[in-house]
Amino acid sequence: MTNHVARLYAFAAAILVFVVTWVAVAAHPWQQTARADAQDPRLATLRAREHRLRLEAADVQRIVDRRWARYRHALAKRKKEIAAAKSAQRALLAAASAPSSSGTPSVSVVTLPPLTVTKSS
Amino acid sequence: MQRHVFEAMGTTVESFSEAGPEGREALPGVEVEFERLESILSRFRPDSELSRLNREGRIEADPDLLRVTRLALEARECTRGRFDPTVHDAVVAAGYDRSFDQVARESSGGPLVAVACGGGVAVDSDAGTIELEPGVSLDLGGIGKGYAVDRACSLLAAVGPCLVNAGGDLAVRGRPRAGAWPIGVETPDGTISLALQDGALATSGRDRRCWRREGHERHHLIDPATGIPSESDLLRVSVWAETAVEAEVLAKALFLAGEEEALREAADLQLLAVLVTCGGRTVLAGALA
Numbered sequence: 001m002t003n004h005v006a007r008l009y010a011f012a013a014a015i016l017v018f019v020v021t022w023v024a025v026a027a028h029p030w031q032q033t034a035r036a037d038a039q040d041p042r043l044a045t046l047r048a049r050e051h052r053l054r055l056e057a058a059d060v061q062r063i064v065d066r067r068w069a070r071y072r073h074a075l076a077k078r079k080k081e082i083a084a085a086k087s088a089q090r091a092l093l094a095a096a097s098a099p100s101s102s103g104t105p106s107v108s109v110v111t112l113p114p115l116t117v118t119k120s121s
Numbered sequence: 122m123q124r125h126v127f128e129a130m131g132t133t134v135e136s137f138s139e140a141g142p143e144g145r146e147a148l149p150g151v152e153v154e155f156e157r158l159e160s161i162l163s164r165f166r167p168d169s170e171l172s173r174l175n176r177e178g179r180i181e182a183d184p185d186l187l188r189v190t191r192l193a194l195e196a197r198e199c200t201r202g203r204f205d206p207t208v209h210d211a212v213v214a215a216g217y218d219r220s221f222d223q224v225a226r227e228s229s230g231g232p233l234v235a236v237a238c239g240g241g242v243a244v245d246s247d248a249g250t251i252e253l254e255p256g257v258s259l260d261l262g263g264i265g266k267g268y269a270v271d272r273a274c275s276l277l278a279a280v281g282p283c284l285v286n287a288g289g290d291l292a293v294r295g296r297p298r299a300g301a302w303p304i305g306v307e308t309p310d311g312t313i314s315l316a317l318q319d320g321a322l323a324t325s326g327r328d329r330r331c332w333r334r335e336g337h338e339r340h341h342l343i344d345p346a347t348g349i350p351s352e353s354d355l356l357r358v359s360v361w362a363e364t365a366v367e368a369e370v371l372a373k374a375l376f377l378a379g380e381e382e383a384l385r386e387a388a389d390l391q392l393l394a395v396l397v398t399c400g401g402r403t404v405l406a407g408a409l410a
Contacts, residue, residue: 119326
């Protein structure tokens with residue numbers, strides 16, 4: 001009798017363990033999160049938006065880079081023009097202040113013997 | 122360097138050309154031009170255009186006389202009357218009534234009398250006439266010589282670098298092979314050399330055309346403000362300008378201004394000037410200082 005009851009309890013316990021295991025395995029608990037994620041439309045929308053934003057940011061960066069290059073080129077050109085204008089102005093000032101034959105006196109005191117002498121008229 | 126020397130307008134005229142054979146051929150043309158202009162502008166020649174104008178008061182004038190008179194009137198305006206072509210009667214009253222050789226030899230003459238200057242002169246370029254206010258006569262001596270120097274220099278410049286020196290007035294055109302024309306300016310301590318690359322240099326002073334009357338020294342530089350020979354404290358003034366006419370006018374104006382005012386004006390106008398004072402000092406003024 002004791003052995004018969006013990007075997008019955010053991011059989012019932014084995015059946016219980018089997019069923020519980022079966023249920024647990026059949027539930028696929030390790031796939032549940034991935035499926036939930038894949039199926040969430042908000043995440044998909046966010047991902048799509050993120051992707052679009054990344055593409056737009058790259059486009060904006062390219063535009064900014066092109067504009068920056070154009071600006072630097074124009075700045076260099078303008079700097080060259082300003083330098084040229086300043087140089088021309090300096091040359092003009094030098095020409096205006098230096099003795100020359102065009103209206104500005106071109107006379108200096110020298111130690112050479114004179115070719116002729118200007119006397120009181 | 123070719124050189125040609127002759128007497129004209131009461132002074133010795135030297136002309137130089139660096140143009141080789143062409144310059145040698147051109148140099149006598151300077152003498153011809155001086156003679157032509159003297160026959161028009163001299164107040165000592167009774168048959169000159171200027172003498173006729175002074176006699177008649179209104180004439181249809183030669184173009185050169187018209188031009189010189191106009192230049193003289195412009196100079197009178199620019200110098201606020203310090204340079205004045207109507208000083209003729211004052212110069213004559215001071216004793217300079219004949220060529221200077223005669224004036225220097227003879228000692229006759231009366232007391233010094235002041236004669237008013239600044240009389241009216243009307244030049245009508247379109248009609249080609251000059252009209253003088255009654256009682257006014259012109260003396261174009263200094264400016265006429267400057268004009269002759271400029272004219273002669275322009276003629277010579279056609280063949281190469283040149284220099285024309287008529288006593289106190291000289292002009293250069295073109296650079297010589299040496300780079301500049303060394304010109305001497307007399308000072309009490311000797312001669313200063315100025316290197317001219319272009320333009321003109323004129324000297325006005327009381328030390329050459331001067332004479333004695335009644336124990337007093339007189340000279341030909343009349344101060345239009347007083348009508349008698351200037352009592353400037355300067356002995357001689359040399360000024361550079363673009364043309365001999367301008368240099369002559371500026372030299373006379375600075376001389377009459379006196380040392381202090383001449384120094385101020387030379388500095389203000391950045392003139393190139395050498396002043397020699399009656400005290401024997403030499404002062405480089407304006408842009409030369």
